[in-house]
Amino acid sequence: MAVATRGIPDVDLFSDEVLLDPYPVYAELRELAPVVHLPATGVWALTRYAPVRAALGDPRVFSSRAVAFNDRMNAALAGTSLATDPPDHQRLRSALTENLSPRAVRKLKAGIDAKADAMVAELIERGTFDAIDDLARALPLAVVVDLIGLQGDVRDKILDWGYAAFNVLGPMNERTVANFPVAGELFEWAHHIKEEELAEGSMGRAIFAAAERGEIPYESCGMIIHQYVAAGMDTTIASIGNAIALFAAHPDQFDLVREDPSLIPSAFNEVLRYEAPAPIFGRLVTEDVEIDGTVIPAGAQAAVLLAAGNRDPRHYQDPDSFQVRRNPADHLSFGYGTHGCAGQGLARLEAFAVIGALARRVRRFAVGPGERRINNMTRSLDTLPVVEIEAA
Numbered sequence: 396m397a398v399a400t401r402g403i404p405d406v407d408l409f410s411d412e413v414l415l416d417p418y419p420v421y422a423e424l425r426e427l428a429p430v431v432h433l434p435a436t437g438v439w440a441l442t443r444y445a446p447v448r449a450a451l452g453d454p455r456v457f458s459s460r461a462v463a464f465n466d467r468m469n470a471a472l473a474g475t476s477l478a479t480d481p482p483d484h485q486r487l488r489s490a491l492t493e494n495l496s497p498r499a500v501r502k503l504k505a506g507i508d509a510k511a512d513a514m515v516a517e518l519i520e521r522g523t524f525d526a527i528d529d530l531a532r533a534l535p536l537a538v539v540v541d542l543i544g545l546q547g548d549v550r551d552k553i554l555d556w557g558y559a560a561f562n563v564l565g566p567m568n569e570r571t572v573a574n575f576p577v578a579g580e581l582f583e584w585a586h587h588i589k590e591e592e593l594a595e596g597s598m599g600r601a602i603f604a605a606a607e608r609g610e611i612p613y614e615s616c617g618m619i620i621h622q623y624v625a626a627g628m629d630t631t632i633a634s635i636g637n638a639i640a641l642f643a644a645h646p647d648q649f650d651l652v653r654e655d656p657s658l659i660p661s662a663f664n665e666v667l668r669y670e671a672p673a674p675i676f677g678r679l680v681t682e683d684v685e686i687d688g689t690v691i692p693a694g695a696q697a698a699v700l701l702a703a704g705n706r707d708p709r710h711y712q713d714p715d716s717f718q719v720r721r722n723p724a725d726h727l728s729f730g731y732g733t734h735g736c737a738g739q740g741l742a743r744l745e746a747f748a749v750i751g752a753l754a755r756r757v758r759r760f761a762v763g764p765g766e767r768r769i770n771n772m773t774r775s776l777d778t779l780p781v782v783e784i785e786a787a
């Protein structure tokens with residue numbers, strides 16, 4: 396089959412410029428074609444909602460063996476559920492999701508709600524604070540530390556580890572190279588962790604107990620804990636930070652949620668659609684595949700642009716507007732199909748808790764300019780100063 400290439404040269408999806416302001420580039424690529432070859436970096440970008448979802452739903456042709464954009468990480472991820480295709484994927488995922496099932500997660504709800512409520516109450520007292528450090532990072536950190544049962548100084552490292560774990564999934568640019576040592580520390584720690592280092596009654600302990608009962612291989616305990624930290628921190632932090640920033644920028648939308656808290660699930664879906672915390676995932680194309688007249692050759696590295704699909708006007712009306720009543724439950728930010736996010740129940744619980752506490756306790760708040768710390772794979776604010784807050 397001939398390879399038809401429609402391309403715009405020299406767009407590096409992982410350059411500082413694009414990562415800082417990706418949506419104009421995503422829009423240009425999306426309007427060009429559903430699949431665009433980017434010769435500068437050699438990747439094939441899937442740009443529209445329908446092909447993105449179809450690719451995620453077809454792990455035979457779009458394999459997760461190249462979920463990262465560099466060979467070293469793809470090799471390191473071998474044997475994780477994230478990077479394994481069916482049929483082996485199912486076994487790995489079952490071990491991982493045991494503690495993330497709706498039933499398991501429901502037990503955590505009251506504790507997470509109480510933590511978020513206490514945090515928001517204390518921040519209102521303070522008057523000014525940083526929404527990212529003091530809330531978007533603080534809650535997931537507290538939740539993951541308690542959940543896994545982490546003790547001692549390892550707690551201080553979790554944030555850096557979570558940030559690095561995503562950065563190294565990018566192509567071999569400076570950011571990836573600089574983050575390998577930190578991501579390696581997380582890997583080493585998780586794979587050598589001992590049961591007795593984890594707090595009694597924690598989920599971390601439960602994972603080891605399952606191995607002792609022979610339900611999962613002992614070696615997978617470290618890998619599961621690694622994935623909870625690597626996959627669960629930066630994404631959740633981004634989503635909570637984005638929610639706060641979007642409510643500050645759209646007070647009318649915040650008012651709708653305050654007046655009717657039953658809108659919280661819909662509002663969070665809209666936050667995720669509008670700003671995908673992890674905008675791109677990679678796939679290895681296993682055979683020539685044609686999309687709308689363009690053939691992606693076997694062996695190609697695909698870049699699946701979840702964030703571009705989420706803003707596709709072919710699928711969502713007026714996609715660049717933020718509307719908490721929209722309820723786009725079919726957004727792509729948790730992925731789709733086989734690898735669809737295993738931790739989404741927990742992520743929702745955390746975000747609902749923060750949004751709920753804000754809606755209950757805050758009438759209005761104002762923020763100063765936020766700053767980004769660029770990450771190859773997650774799109775998150777680094778700081779967002781709250782300069783004024785009025786209690787409800």
Ligand code: HEM
Binds near residue numbers: 729736
């Ligand atoms: C808002 C927060 C989150 C977002 C946006 C998010 C996003 C995603 C996406 C897009 C995927 C699919 C990747 C792919 O198709 O290659 C994924 C998979 C995954 N997520 Fe999340 N995630 C979030 C929170 C979490 C949390 C809190 C955990 C765990 C504690 C978690 C654990 C995982 C795991 C283990 C996978 C791999 C599943 C598999 O391969 O079967 N995620 N996530």
